[in-house]
Amino acid sequence: MLYRTVSTWRMYLVSLLLLAAGALLAYTGANSGFVVVAATAAVAALSLLLACSDAAPGLAPGRVRTAIRDRERRTAFLPQRDPDAAGRPRPRAPGHPPRTTTRVPRIRIPAAVS
16 A cells, blocks of 8 residues: 555656646747757656656565466476386377278279170
């Protein structure tokens, strides 16, 4: 909850800084309109960078370890790298192809001789 309060106040501070910079540049009178717009955009970009630089709080290392451990438990087993290792059965040879892919031989009927 404290983090949201700090983030809200940081947003208000950046908005106030942006408005103050725009007002100071607009009321000096020495600058043209394009310079005021460019300077205000630069101040806005820097303010946005300042506001977002620490926006995401860091996670505790224990929480990261727990997340990695949970992901590891959910992960499916990978295929074995050495199927010929001692104590493992040999991989089976491929069997007959399924019936749907088997080619049906054609029966030739000899022509009738007259």
